[in-house]
Structures are given as C-alpha cells and as structure tokens.
Amino acid sequence: xxxxxxxxxxxxxxxxxxxxxxxxxxxxxxxxxxxxxxxxxxxxxxxxxxxxxxxxxxxxxxxxxx
Amino acid sequence: xxxxxxxxxxxxxxxxxxxxxxxxxxxxxxxxxxxxxxxxxxxxxxxxxxxxxxxxxxxxxxxxxxxxxxxxxxxxxxxxxxxxxxxxxxxxxxxxxxxxxxxxxxxxxxxxxxxxxxxxxxxxxxxxxxxxxxxxxxxxxxxxxxxxxxxxxxxxxxxxxxxxxxxxxxxxxxxxxxxxxxxxxxxxxxxxxxxxxxxxxxxxxxxxxxxxxxxxxxxxxxxxxxxxxxxxxxxxxxxxxxxxxxxxxxxxxxxxxxxxxxxxxxxxxxxxxxxxxxxxxxxxxxxxx
Amino acid sequence: xxxxxxxxxxxxxxxxxxxxxxxxxxxxxxxxxxxxxxxxxxxxxxxxxxxxxxxxxxxxxxxxxxxxxxxxxxxxxxxxxxxxxxxxxxxxxxxxxxxxxxxxxxx
Numbered sequence: 001x002x003x004x005x006x007x008x009x010x011x012x013x014x015x016x017x018x019x020x021x022x023x024x025x026x027x028x029x030x031x032x033x034x035x036x037x038x039x040x041x042x043x044x045x046x047x048x049x050x051x052x053x054x055x056x057x058x059x060x061x062x063x064x065x066x
Numbered sequence: 067x068x069x070x071x072x073x074x075x076x077x078x079x080x081x082x083x084x085x086x087x088x089x090x091x092x093x094x095x096x097x098x099x100x101x102x103x104x105x106x107x108x109x110x111x112x113x114x115x116x117x118x119x120x121x122x123x124x125x126x127x128x129x130x131x132x133x134x135x136x137x138x139x140x141x142x143x144x145x146x147x148x149x150x151x152x153x154x155x156x157x158x159x160x161x162x163x164x165x166x167x168x169x170x171x172x173x174x175x176x177x178x179x180x181x182x183x184x185x186x187x188x189x190x191x192x193x194x195x196x197x198x199x200x201x202x203x204x205x206x207x208x209x210x211x212x213x214x215x216x217x218x219x220x221x222x223x224x225x226x227x228x229x230x231x232x233x234x235x236x237x238x239x240x241x242x243x244x245x246x247x248x249x250x251x252x253x254x255x256x257x258x259x260x261x262x263x264x265x266x267x268x269x270x271x272x273x274x275x276x277x278x279x280x281x282x283x284x285x286x287x288x289x290x291x292x293x294x295x296x297x298x299x300x301x302x303x304x305x306x307x308x309x310x311x312x313x314x315x316x317x318x319x320x321x322x323x324x325x326x327x328x329x330x331x332x333x334x335x336x337x338x339x340x341x342x343x344x345x346x347x348x349x350x351x352x353x354x355x
Numbered sequence: 356x357x358x359x360x361x362x363x364x365x366x367x368x369x370x371x372x373x374x375x376x377x378x379x380x381x382x383x384x385x386x387x388x389x390x391x392x393x394x395x396x397x398x399x400x401x402x403x404x405x406x407x408x409x410x411x412x413x414x415x416x417x418x419x420x421x422x423x424x425x426x427x428x429x430x431x432x433x434x435x436x437x438x439x440x441x442x443x444x445x446x447x448x449x450x451x452x453x454x455x456x457x458x459x460x461x462x
C-alpha cells in the first residue's frame with residue numbers, strides 16, 4: 001500500500017471520529033469538528049474510488065529528467 | 067450540535083459550493099463572450115470539479131508527501147471556517163481576514179511541496195503578493211472608525227439604520243472590490259496562478275487534489291462575494307444577495323476579460339498604491355472626524 | 356421562486372438546493388441533447404427547447420418549481436449557438452408573470 005492510501009485511511013478515521021464528536025459536543029467546538037469532517041471524508045472516500053493508474057513508471061512525471 | 071444544525075450546515079456548504087461554481091462558470095462564459103469566443107457552458111466549472119474528483123491519479127515522486135496531500139484539505143478547512151464564521155455566525159471581521167491570510171499558506175505549501183519549478187515560482191510569488199492584504203486591513207480599520215464595531219451583524223444592522231456603507235466609504239469599497247478581482251480566475255492581479263508559470267501553485271496538484279482545491283475555490287468565491295455585499299451593501303441574507311452576486315460577477319468578468327495579466331512588480335505596486343490611498347482616507351477620518 | 360420570500364426557514368435552503376441541482380441537471384441534459392446537431396446552427400429555433408423553456412417559465416411560479424428549474428435549465432445548457440432565444444423567451448415569461456403576481460399581491 002502506497003503512502004497516499006495510508007493518508008486516506010488516516011483521513012477516514014479522523015473524519016469518522018469528528019463525525020461522532022460533532023454530535024457529542026456543543027457550541028463552537030462542534031463547528032470545528034464539522035470543519036474537520038468534510039474535507040477529510042472527501043479525501044478519504046475519493047482516494048479509494050479513483051481508478052487504478054495505468055502508468056508504467058509510477059510518479060515519474062515527464063519533463064523532470066526521467 | 068443536534069441533527070437539525072448538522073443538516074443546515076451541510077445544506078449551507080452545498081449551497082455555497084453550487085452557487086460559487088455556477089458563478090465561476092458564468093465568469094468564464096462572459097469572459098469568452100467579451101473575447102468573441104463561444105465559450106464553455108456555465109456548468110463547466112462544476113463538470114471540471116466532478117471530472118477531477120473521479121479521475122485516475124499518479125503522485126509525483128518529487129512531492130514532499132504529507133504536506134502535498136494536506137494542502138488541498140487545508141484549503142477546504144480554511145474556507146469552510148470562513149463560511150461558517152461569516153455566513154452562519156456573522157462573527158468578527160478580523161477572524162475572517164486572518165483566515166484570508168491563511169490562504170497564503172495554502173498557496174505557498176502547494177507550490178513548495180510539489181517539487182515542480184513552476185509550483186515553486188507560484189509559491190514565491192504568493193509571498194510577495196501579500197501586498198494585497200494591506201488594503202484589506204485599511205478597509206477593516208476604516209469600517210471600524212465609521213461603525214464602531216467589527217462584528218458583521220452589527221455592521222449590517224448599522225447599515226439598516228444609516229444606509230449602505232458603499233455611499234459613505236467608496237474608496238474602501240473600491241479596495242475591497244480589487245481584492246475580489248484579484249481572487250477571481252484570470253484576473254490582472256492573478257500572478258500566483260498566472261499562465262506565464264503554467265498554472266502556478268496548482269501545476270502539480272492534479273486529479274483528486276485538484277478537485278478538492280476547486281471545491282475550496284468555489285466556496286471562497288461565494289464567501290468573499292457575500293462579505294462584500296454584507297459589509298458594503300448591508301444585505302446579509304444569502305438569497306437576497308444572489309442577484310448582487312451575479313451583478314458583481316458580471317463586472318469582475320468584464321474587467322478580467324479586458325485587462326492583460328500584469329507583471330508581478332506592477333501588480334504589487336498597484337496594490338500598494340491602492341493601500342496608500344485607503345490609508346490616507348483612514349488618516350483623514352481619524353484626524354478630522 | 357416566490358417561495359424564497361419566506362426567508363430564514365431552515366428547510367427552505369434544502370429545497371432551494373434541490374432547485375439548483377435540478378437546474379444543473381437540466382443544463383447537463385440540454386448539453387447532451389444539443390451535441391447531436393452540428394455546431395453553430397444559428398437562426399433556428401428548437402421545438403423541444405422552446406416548449407421546455409415556456410413550461411419552465413410557467414412551472415417556476417407553482418409548487419412544482421423544482422421541475423420548472425429543470426425545464427428552464429434545458430435551453431440554457433445547450434452548446435453555444437443554440438438555445439439562446441428559447442431561454443430568453445422562457446425567462447421573460449417568468450419575469451412578466453412574477454411581476455404581474457407581485458403587483459396583484461401588493462396592491
């Protein structure tokens with residue numbers, strides 16, 4: 001598993017935790033958890049539904065000396 | 067928070083995103099019509115966001131990795147906080163200005179973490195385009211001198227009694243409007259993602275990450291337009307602000323369609339000149355009023 | 356759209372979001388539909404687009420405004436060179452009806 005997927009799992013965990021904590025807490029803190037919840041879930045879900053890359057050399061972008 | 071609150075927040079976020087993307091699409095369409103091109107349909111920005119979100123992606127091995135992925139997330143965090151603090155809570159103006167300055171960290175981090183020379187140039191330019199914040203602080207202090215408050219709800223209720231602030235503070239309104247212009251795509255002040263350095267700090271954020279940055283940009287455009295309308299026209303309702311948003315987008319796209327991209331030092335000097343004018347206005351108000 | 360005059364209600368935002376999404380979906384369908392024709396076929400009025408635009412202009416003033424947004428989005432979303440006149444006809448019908456209704460309600 002590459003590092004992007006690992007970050008995706010961490011993001012999913014943070015998103016789930018803040019989703020739960022959002023409903024427990026009150027006031028400004030709950031808004032903070034909402035703000036953490038949206039982008040983390042967006043990244044965590046997105047990284048697992050993008051199709052697998054068909055590129056031969058992973059991560060070697062052209063015009064960079066490769 | 068209970069479920070009703072959560073439902074409202076989700077709705078507000080979706081509303082800001084959809085309206086922001088439609089307005090940015092309209093911006094592109096009007097710019098194309100001015101330049102005698104047919105132009106894309108107005109849902110193009112939205113289609114781009116969806117396309118990038120579901121696209122296959124490869125991460126460059128030159129990227130500094132946690133930072134590279136964290137930056138688009140930070141972009142959404144910054145503008146979601148601005149959305150909630152401004153539109154939902156109608157809180158202090160200073161916090162929102164602080165959040166606007168955090169946007170610079172996103173640009174800088176995006177550019178420097180990717181390892182691309184174009185991104186690096188964009189990040190460096192974003193540092194010295196920090197001159198755009200000087201008029202902002204001058205605007206805030208001028209508004210404070212007149213209304214004796216920095217809370218947005220107080221400013222709005224002041225305008226309901228005394229009439230819109232744009233008639234009293236035309237110079238400040240102009241400076242804030244220049245800020246809106248510099249935030250819009252293809253603007254003369256857009257040295258950070260100008261086409262002379264491929265896409266600036268966005269050059270190596272493609273696929274999913276570009277989709278996230280696009281979502282953040284749409285929310286940012288909505289929030290900044292709402293701020294202008296709330297501070298200077300005194301309309302804080304998100305439905306009633308909609309016609310004014312379309313009008314301002316129309317004016318901004320005419321300006322952006324007719325002006326070329328300024329060179330970095332010209333852009334910075336112009337913004338500093340505007341800042342000096344607003345500061346002189348502030349000085350005049352402090353001394354004589 | 357007269358429903359956005361009841362401002363401040365929380366559910367209203369939800370229905371307005373649904374209206375926008377249906378409008379975007381109408382745009383998308385219009386785009387797909389107009390790609391069956393060659394580019395830039397000006398001075399030609401499409402029957403489907405005209406009917407849907409007029410229908411949308413009427414429906415926006417009724418409780419079915421979510422469907423009305425779909426129908427008025429259909430001509431607006433068509434590729435360039437198409438649907439401009441149709442959209443303007445539908446929009447003007449909506450504006451005229453809205454003004455008549457406003458005048459009728461207020462005085």
